[in-house]
Amino acid sequence: MVRLFRAALHGIAFRGAAALLVAGGVSGARADDWGTITGRFVYGGSKPAAADIKADKDVEVCGKHKLLSEELVVGDGGGIANVVVFVRDKDVKVHPDLAKSKDTPVTLDNKDCRFEPHVAVVQTGQSFVLKNSDTIGHNSNVATIKNSPSNSLIPAGGDSKISFSSEEAIPAQVTCNIHPWMKAWIVVRPNPYATVSKADGSFEIKGLPAGELELQLWHEKAGYIGEIKVGGRAEKTAKGRKKVTVKAGDNAMGDITLDASLFKK
Amino acid sequence: MQTPSNVFRGRGSAITRRPTARGSFTPRSAVSQRGWAARAGLLATLLACTGCGGVPPAWFRPNMVEATKQRLTSAQESQVATVMLALFGTPDDPVALPETGLDQAKLDLAAGPVHSDATGRKNGLYREHCAHCHGVTGDGLGPTAAFLNPYPRDYRPGVFKFKSTERADKPTRDDLLRILHNGIPGTSMPSFALLSDIQIDALAEYVRYLSIRGETELGLMRAFFDLDDDAQGKLPETRDFLVDEMLTPVADKWRAAEEARIPVPEMPADIDMVASIAKGKELFYGDKANCVKCHGVTGLGDGQANDYDDWNKAIVEINKEIDGTAERARETKTSGMSADDLAEHRANLAWVNRFHHVLDGDAHRPRTIPPRNLRQGIYRGGRRPLDIYYRIHAGINGAPMPAAKGTIPPEEIWHIVNYVRSLPYGFDGELGADRTTTVSTRDRF
Numbered sequence: 001m002v003r004l005f006r007a008a009l010h011g012i013a014f015r016g017a018a019a020l021l022v023a024g025g026v027s028g029a030r031a032d033d034w035g036t037i038t039g040r041f042v043y044g045g046s047k048p049a050a051a052d053i054k055a056d057k058d059v060e061v062c063g064k065h066k067l068l069s070e071e072l073v074v075g076d077g078g079g080i081a082n083v084v085v086f087v088r089d090k091d092v093k094v095h096p097d098l099a100k101s102k103d104t105p106v107t108l109d110n111k112d113c114r115f116e117p118h119v120a121v122v123q124t125g126q127s128f129v130l131k132n133s134d135t136i137g138h139n140s141n142v143a144t145i146k147n148s149p150s151n152s153l154i155p156a157g158g159d160s161k162i163s164f165s166s167e168e169a170i171p172a173q174v175t176c177n178i179h180p181w182m183k184a185w186i187v188v189r190p191n192p193y194a195t196v197s198k199a200d201g202s203f204e205i206k207g208l209p210a211g212e213l214e215l216q217l218w219h220e221k222a223g224y225i226g227e228i229k230v231g232g233r234a235e236k237t238a239k240g241r242k243k244v245t246v247k248a249g250d251n252a253m254g255d256i257t258l259d260a261s262l263f264k265k
Numbered sequence: 266m267q268t269p270s271n272v273f274r275g276r277g278s279a280i281t282r283r284p285t286a287r288g289s290f291t292p293r294s295a296v297s298q299r300g301w302a303a304r305a306g307l308l309a310t311l312l313a314c315t316g317c318g319g320v321p322p323a324w325f326r327p328n329m330v331e332a333t334k335q336r337l338t339s340a341q342e343s344q345v346a347t348v349m350l351a352l353f354g355t356p357d358d359p360v361a362l363p364e365t366g367l368d369q370a371k372l373d374l375a376a377g378p379v380h381s382d383a384t385g386r387k388n389g390l391y392r393e394h395c396a397h398c399h400g401v402t403g404d405g406l407g408p409t410a411a412f413l414n415p416y417p418r419d420y421r422p423g424v425f426k427f428k429s430t431e432r433a434d435k436p437t438r439d440d441l442l443r444i445l446h447n448g449i450p451g452t453s454m455p456s457f458a459l460l461s462d463i464q465i466d467a468l469a470e471y472v473r474y475l476s477i478r479g480e481t482e483l484g485l486m487r488a489f490f491d492l493d494d495d496a497q498g499k500l501p502e503t504r505d506f507l508v509d510e511m512l513t514p515v516a517d518k519w520r521a522a523e524e525a526r527i528p529v530p531e532m533p534a535d536i537d538m539v540a541s542i543a544k545g546k547e548l549f550y551g552d553k554a555n556c557v558k559c560h561g562v563t564g565l566g567d568g569q570a571n572d573y574d575d576w577n578k579a580i581v582e583i584n585k586e587i588d589g590t591a592e593r594a595r596e597t598k599t600s601g602m603s604a605d606d607l608a609e610h611r612a613n614l615a616w617v618n619r620f621h622h623v624l625d626g627d628a629h630r631p632r633t634i635p636p637r638n639l640r641q642g643i644y645r646g647g648r649r650p651l652d653i654y655y656r657i658h659a660g661i662n663g664a665p666m667p668a669a670k671g672t673i674p675p676e677e678i679w680h681i682v683n684y685v686r687s688l689p690y691g692f693d694g695e696l697g698a699d700r701t702t703t704v705s706t707r708d709r710f
Contacts (some may be wrong), residue, residue: 057558057569137555139667143575145487148433151660151667155553160671169491177572177665178558236605239490264593 034095035210035246039253040202041080044229045260048074053181055113058136062113062179070118070183072221072263079201080258082119083225084171084187084218086194087208088241095207098192102126105161108174108184110138110154115174115184119196119220122188124164131159138179142186144172151177164188171218185220208246216240222262229257323356323378323392325349326402328421328479329627331486333620334583344500345485348507353478356392356401359471364508365516367474374464375471390464391471394457403475405576406627413453416629419576420472421479423515424663427646428522432659432668435476435522441469443647451643473519480515529654532679544677545684554673554681559636559665564688566638575663577631580624584631591617634664642689653682 051069055062073081105127109116111134122128130140132154141151146166154160168188176182187194197203217225217240224240231254235242244251327349332342354360359376361367379389387393392401398417400407405419418425427444428436445465448456457465488500488511500506548554550562561568573581594613602610637645646652646661657678660668669678 135552137552137558139555141665141667149662151432151665153553153555153667153669153672155555155672158553158672169487177667178555178569180569180572241494261593261596264589264596 033210033248035208035248035251036204036206037208037215037244037246037251037253038202038204039085039256040200041083041197042078042201042255042257043074043080043260044257047076047078048072048260048263055179055181057179058113061134061136065112065114067112067114067181069181070114072219073118073199075199075201077200079197079199080219081197081199081201082185082219083197083201083203083258084119084121084185084194084216085197085203085205086121086187086189086216087191087205088214088216090167090190092191092193092213093209094191094193095209098207101192105129107131108140108186109133110140110176110182113179113182115176115182117184117196119171119185119187121194121196122164122186123192124167124188124190126163128162128164128186129159130154130162132156138176138182141175141177142172143174144168144186144188145170147172147188171220187218210246210248213244213246215242215244217242219258219263222258225258225262227259227262229259230254323401325353325356325478326400326404326406326627328404328482328486329623330580330583331483333616333623334586335486335489336616337486337489338498341489341498344502345482348485348500348502349478349482352481352507352512353474359474361474362508362512364513365474365477366520367477367516368470371467371470372474374467387464390460390468394460395468395472398453399475403472403479404627405629411629414632415452415634416576416632417453419479420476421483422575422663423476423480423518424575425476426661426663427652427656428659428662429527429655430522430525430659431527431670432662434525435519437522437526438469438473441472442466445469447647449645450648451641451645477512477515477519481512484511484515527655527658529651529658530675532650532682536679536683538683541680541683542687543684545680545682545687548673548677548681549684554669554677556681560639561636564639566636568636569665570635571633572665573631574634574665577629577634580628580631583620583624583628587617587620636665639685639688650679650682650686653685654678657681657685 050073053067053069055065055067070082075081102123102125106120106122107129108120108131110130110132113134113136120128130142130152132138135156137156138154139151140154140160141149142162143149144164146168147164150162152160152162164186166188167190168186171185171187174184174186187196193205193208195203195205217228217237219225225237226240228235228237228242244253327342327346332345337345352360352362357377359369359372361369361372374386374388375391377389377392379387379393381387396407397409398407398413399405399420400410400417403420405417407417410417423435425436425440427449428434428440430437430440442465444454445457445460445468447458448454457468460468485500485507489498492498492500549556549560549564557568559569559572560566590613594610594617597610599607599610642648644652646656656666657669657673658675659670660666669681673681
């Protein structure tokens with residue numbers, strides 16, 4: 001009861017906290033120790049048109065797909081997809097439910113002459129599968145800096161498994177040398193607290209330990225995002241770093257506006 | 266801009282690699298104490314003008330492209346330069362800390378200005394034979410470099426193409442010796458077979474030194490980005506950080522390479538060569554090996570031809586970043602700007618101008634890398650079947666060529682080797698009907 005009271009003090013709806021407690025106390029962890037951060041990245045400007053990609057290699061296969069540049073994807077509602085959000089703190093406490101999140105491999109698929117997903121998130125030590133669902137051959141040139149870079153042939157229907165032993169300070173680019181328009185990114189982090197904004201610009205990081213944390217925000221065109229606008233207030237975020245205080249339960253950051261000028265590159 | 270050049274003047278007298286009679290200042294003891302870097306800088310400055318006659322002292326050129334890319338302050342640039350001086354010495358007095366695994370005697374033979382010692386032994390081999398292309402620093406920016414195609418190798422990223430190890434691994438000692446003995450056909454790299462084995466060995470050791478040095482410098486410059494705010498933009502000057510965390514992992518990769526030769530199963534002695542070439546051809550054109558996509562339907566190297574190698578690509582990417590920042594700055598309206606924003610705007614403009622200047626002096630104009638023309642019979646990494654096997658198995662580090670390892674079994678790699686080796690000896694039908702481009706062979710040199 002004391003805990004519920006404390007949660008209430010922290011501005012958490014009783015119902016949410018109670019539901020978490022009832023849900024079985026997540027392997028012994030106290031429900032009010034953990035929080036979820038949500039938010040949505042919004043483009044500060046009129047929606048830019050995505051450039052067409054002219055598939056001039058393997059035209060008979062790749063020419064069938066309407067390929068668009070994915071360097072900056074802004075949805076109809078103004079949401080920005082593929083913005084990377086992760087917790088920068090290295091010794092962050094990990095929620096017991098997420099301890100096993102490493103066991104599931106992450107897949108980066110060569111599909112329809114593009115990479116799916118465009119930005120993949122992986123933990124150190126987690127298995128990473130480079131897959132090819134296309135009927136043509138690809139290769140995946142993974143330009144990591146701290147980890148050994150690799151560049152494997154991925155034949156039609158085939159795959160290649162890699163893993164990463166150290167985290168990367170900057171997301172690593174993946175390209176296909178046969179089809180030069182193909183580009184993807186891999187975010188390598190030492191913990192499960194990293195995510196990528198969805199098509200509508202929204203993101204969610206669950207199971208964060210309550211307390212002070214530092215988030216880092218990155219986008220392939222903007223790099224580490226140096227300025228954000230939350231609730232109409234502009235805020236400098238040097239090197240994409242933003243300190244947050246995570247409270248138990250939900251922590252909604254609301255709309256985070258990224259000015260159009262950040263994406264000029 | 267404050268350059269660290271003052272640190273490097275005076276024939277490296279600030280830091281001697283051998284303990285002096287007074288035992289005052291060696292890199293090893295230096296790195297173990299705090300505040301040593303400032304001391305080194307001060308000493309260097311004090312001694313800067315002694316012994317200025319004759320040959321001007323050589324100094325290692327800092328990696329200004331990376332420093333500018335990381336937007337290091339002049340204080341940060343100086344910190345890196347001072348740390349590098351303590352860890353690696355100067356071109357006249359190189360230092361091999363035990364952690365590098367390098368042989369100081371070999372470095373001494375290769376380093377310094379060209380001269381003969383009291384016994385008549387020639388020193389300064391690197392500057393005599395290599396520096397005019399590869400640069401004193403091993404940055405591929407020697408005075409001849411801009412006129413060569415391909416550009417001479419920049420050792421600093423620690424990436425080497427022609428070797429018997431996996432793609433991301435370093436070359437073995439033998440790999441470097443082979444390149445020095447044979448040169449690289451099809452490039453400006455000549456054979457140094459006329460030098461003695463001792464001399465070639467010393468040069469190979471010096472290349473390793475320059476590469477370990479350059480890669481450590483890159484690591485230091487990149488380390489600023491991830492510093493916590495309370496570090497106040499300064500790298501820790503502790504032995505733990507500088508030697509154990511930054512230098513040793515780089516040197517360890519070189520050590521590991523000696524044990525990391527790719528195991529190659531012998532090609533069966535009684536192989537049916539005609540059948541093997543036919544199978545190799547099928548693989549060359551097939552979807553699994555996909556060689557045809559880049560090397561072209563004719564094998565003339567006229568497939569995918571607008572790609573860059575890693576060294577050139579880095580400059581292409583930087584140019585995009587500069588152009589983007591410049592465009593943003595141009596469109597920025599400065600009226601009504603806060604003081605902070607105005608300062609940032611000015612810093613961006615200064616950065617753009619400075620980077621153009623840095624690229625002019627410290628980078629080559631980027632060139633695309635054509636896939637190899639396989640009809641010429643010129644193999645840069647060596648013409649032995651084994652060399653071609655290594656290239657196909659591991660791919661070529663720094664170049665777009667991917668690794669067949671794990672996708673194509675060894676016996677099939679041998680088939681491709683045999684087919685590739687047959688290509689210079691005649692066109693066999695593909696040329697003509699299937700040929701999609703009209704690039705002449707001459708353009709592919």
